[in-house]
Amino acid sequence: MFYFILRVIFHIFLLRPFMYVWVGFNVKHIERLPQKGPAIIVGNHNSHLDTLALETLLPLHFLKKIRPVAAADYFLGKGFLSWFMLRIMRIIPVCRGASTGTSDPLATCHEALKRGHILIIYPEGSRGSPGKMEEFKKGIAWLATQHPDVPVYPVCLNGLGKVLPKGSIFPIPFFCDVAVGETMYGTEDRGSFLCRLESCMRSLACEIKVQPWI
Amino acid sequence: MTLAWLSYPGSTSWVLASIFVGLSVATLFVIIAHLADRERDLRELWARMKTWWIIMIVLALALGSAEAWRPAPYMFFGFISFIGLKEFLSMVPTRRVDRPVFVIAYLTIAMQYVWASSLHYHGLFQMSLFVYVCPLIVVVMLINQRTEGFLTSLGTMLCGLLIAVYAPSHLAHLFALPPGANPQGGAIGLVLYVVLLSQGNDIAQYVWGKCLGRRRIIPLVSPNKTWEGFGGGVVTTTLASLVIAPYLTPFSILGSMALGAIIAVAGFLGDVFISAIKRDVGVKDASMFLPGHGGMLDRIDSLTITAPLFFHLTYYFVYMKGGWVCSTLSFG
Numbered sequence: 001m002f003y004f005i006l007r008v009i010f011h012i013f014l015l016r017p018f019m020y021v022w023v024g025f026n027v028k029h030i031e032r033l034p035q036k037g038p039a040i041i042v043g044n045h046n047s048h049l050d051t052l053a054l055e056t057l058l059p060l061h062f063l064k065k066i067r068p069v070a071a072a073d074y075f076l077g078k079g080f081l082s083w084f085m086l087r088i089m090r091i092i093p094v095c096r097g098a099s100t101g102t103s104d105p106l107a108t109c110h111e112a113l114k115r116g117h118i119l120i121i122y123p124e125g126s127r128g129s130p131g132k133m134e135e136f137k138k139g140i141a142w143l144a145t146q147h148p149d150v151p152v153y154p155v156c157l158n159g160l161g162k163v164l165p166k167g168s169i170f171p172i173p174f175f176c177d178v179a180v181g182e183t184m185y186g187t188e189d190r191g192s193f194l195c196r197l198e199s200c201m202r203s204l205a206c207e208i209k210v211q212p213w214i
Numbered sequence: 215m216t217l218a219w220l221s222y223p224g225s226t227s228w229v230l231a232s233i234f235v236g237l238s239v240a241t242l243f244v245i246i247a248h249l250a251d252r253e254r255d256l257r258e259l260w261a262r263m264k265t266w267w268i269i270m271i272v273l274a275l276a277l278g279s280a281e282a283w284r285p286a287p288y289m290f291f292g293f294i295s296f297i298g299l300k301e302f303l304s305m306v307p308t309r310r311v312d313r314p315v316f317v318i319a320y321l322t323i324a325m326q327y328v329w330a331s332s333l334h335y336h337g338l339f340q341m342s343l344f345v346y347v348c349p350l351i352v353v354v355m356l357i358n359q360r361t362e363g364f365l366t367s368l369g370t371m372l373c374g375l376l377i378a379v380y381a382p383s384h385l386a387h388l389f390a391l392p393p394g395a396n397p398q399g400g401a402i403g404l405v406l407y408v409v410l411l412s413q414g415n416d417i418a419q420y421v422w423g424k425c426l427g428r429r430r431i432i433p434l435v436s437p438n439k440t441w442e443g444f445g446g447g448v449v450t451t452t453l454a455s456l457v458i459a460p461y462l463t464p465f466s467i468l469g470s471m472a473l474g475a476i477i478a479v480a481g482f483l484g485d486v487f488i489s490a491i492k493r494d495v496g497v498k499d500a501s502m503f504l505p506g507h508g509g510m511l512d513r514i515d516s517l518t519i520t521a522p523l524f525f526h527l528t529y530y531f532v533y534m535k536g537g538w539v540c541s542t543l544s545f546g
Contacts, residue, residue: 024300026502159304172316173296175304175501209496213310 003087007063010088011055019056023049023163024175028207032180033057033153037065037116040152042140044133044201045122046161051089053160053176054120067112068120071096094139096125106143113147123197127166133205141194144186154181154197156204162213177208220278225461226399229406230274237267262506269504269513273409277402280389284331287401291386292327297510298378299323301500305492306370311358315351315371319379322347326379330387339387343380348372377488377511381518384525385409395533396464403462408524410458411474412516415451415481422446436489444482451478464532473527480523481516488515 019025034041043050051068058066072093075085085091092108104110109119121143123136144152159176181204186193222230241263248256276290303316322343329339351371355364385408389401396403423443431439455474459465465473488511492500500509507513530536 024297024501024503162304162308162310165310168313170317172313173300173303173320175300175503211305211307211495213308 004064007088007090008060011060011063015052016056019049019053022171022173023053023160024173025053025057026175026177026208027057028177028179030057030178030180032182033155034062034118034151037062037118038113038147038150039118040113040140040144040147040150041118041120042152042154042197042201043120043122043157044205045124045127046157047127047164047166049160049164049171049176050122050157051120053157053178054155057178058118062118065116065118066090066120067092067117069094069109069122071125092119106139109143110146113143113150119143123194127161133201136194136198138190138194140197141186141190144184144193144197145188145190146186148185148187150185152184152186152197154184154200154204155179156181156201156208158205158208179204179207217278219282220275221281222278222399222402223393224397224399224403226277226402226406229399229403229410229458229461233270233410237263237270241267258506260506265504265506277405280402287389287405288327288331288386291330291382292323294510294514295323295327295379295382296320297501297503298382298514299374301503301509301511302374302378305495305497305500306374307366307495308370309360309363309367311360312355312367312371314354314357315367318347318351318354319371319375322375323379326383327386330383331390333390333392336387336390339383343375347375373491377518381521382514384521385517387525388528391529391533395528398460398464399462404524404528407455407458407462408477408520409517411451411455411477412481412484412520414454415447415478416485416516418450418454419443419447419478419482419485422450432486435493436486439482439486447482448475448478451475451481463528469531473524476527477520477524480519484516484519487518488512 041054043054051070055063055066055068068089068091070085070089070091070093072095075091076082076093086093092112094109095105109121112119121140123140124134125137126134128134140152144150156179157176158178159174162172162174163176164171181200184193184197184200188196244256244259244263247254248260272290276286279286299319303319308316325342325347326339329335329342352368355368385405388404391401391404393400399406419439420443422445423438423440426442426446427438427440429441430437431441431444452471452474455470455477456467459470459473463470488500492498498508500511503509504513
């Protein structure tokens with residue numbers, strides 16, 4: 001509870017003013033965002049701010065439910081960052097790369113979905129270069145097809161890679177364009193679901209036009 | 215909650231009150247239109263109306279607080295500059311190596327509005343952008359030694375600063391004029407005058423164009439602009455200026471007519487100017503910051519030219535009493 005209050009304070013006094021005033025959004029189809037959990041939000045990953053932006057776009061009363069899926073090797077084990085990620089951001093740490101043991105690497109994700117949580121997941125796996133979409137990893141397809149009743153919301157974010165690209169620490173104000181896609185369900189096999197998701201993300205990326213770096 | 219700190223000198227309070235009455239009437243019309251035909255989609259119009267209310271309330275609060283808290287109008291116009299510059303830099307092509315230059319561009323807003331705060335800084339206010347900021351930007355850009363795209367990048371940066379920072383800061387600089395310069399309504403009267411006429415001119419040109427528009431004036435940049443709309447706008451704005459100038463400004467009848475016509479023509483130019491930029495980079499609206507209107511730059515487009523022009527004309531003919539032009543030609 002204490003950490004939850006800290007999270008709410010962080011959102012109201014730091015994150016949301018920063019996101020709405022310093023960065024700013026142009027959102028297309030905001031009404032398509034989830035109204036209740038469980039849900040899976042699929043984003044393209046260009047910046048550390050992606051997760052913070054998606055959390056900002058969701059109403060405050062969802063804060064209890066939002067769980068970003070994040071790389072354990074990157075975010076855990078670094079003192080304050082690790083504490084912040086686990087307690088305030090409430091990430092679900094996932095091991096990247098091929099799973100070695102017999103245990104399911106997505107077990108905690110299944111658990112969270114069963115409890116009605118909203119997962120934020122980046123199938124690209126890493127931030128990559130701004131404005132460029134990498135090939136999707138298969139984890140999302142596993143997750144969606146094993147929960148065919150959980151809606152998947154593809155969200156394309158563009159511009160945050162200019163605000164805070166990989167390798168820089170100071171965020172420079174730019175408007176960030178967001179397009180929310182139609183809800184999808186993982187009712188078919190994994191391969192075709194992944195294809196469908198990827199093409200949906202590409203058409204969303206075409207819908208918003210952001211000047212890339214030249 | 216008490217609003218006792220607000221103060222509106224002279225007849226500015228009446229002008230503001232009539233604006234809010236006008237807004238209420240317009241809102242009522244939208245409601246009646248909705249009730250008359252529930253099938254019609256009025257969401258866009260409704261959003262536009264709501265945003266107008268917010269704009270006018272924030273403007274009235276910012277201007278009215280100037281007496282009690284001097285920084286209020288500077289913060290308000292500074293915020294407009296910040297949003298405008300952000301929109302500009304988001305829609306034009308930029309280079310990643312220029313990230314430090316963006317920091318300088320945003321810091322320029324703070325600098326420009328500090329200079330705007332007093333007539334003691336009038337010289338710095340007018341030229342520091344060109345004499346200090348421009349060389350600084352060049353130096354920072356030279357650090358990377360990347361010459362491809364150098365000129366484009368420098369040009370867009372300066373253009374952005376001119377549109378989003380230099381021009382709106384002139385509205386704030388009106389608050390630095392001594393109160394005696396405009397006994398009718400002080401700086402608030404002058405700001406209201408130029409803002410009302412610029413925005414009113416947009417609306418008048420739109421309405422005249424919709425009603426009578428036939429011959430297009432500049433089809434490749436702005437296909438909806440017509441000679442009829444332009445002419446109607448000039449006439450309407452000149453007459454409107456004649457009506458509101460005595461309540462808000464110290465201008466004579468001849469002066470207010472001339473200023474009305476100048477604002478109408480300059481406002482048209484500013485409008486087309488921003489349209490050309492947006493067309494070049496391929497966007498329709500600069501952002502979605504003002505729901506129903508588009509971005510901040512879409513709203514202040516005409517002010518990018520009218521504001522500096524209005525400031526300098528007022529400064530020259532009212533504060534400087536016409537300089538040697540008037541003393542030589544002995545009028546005014």
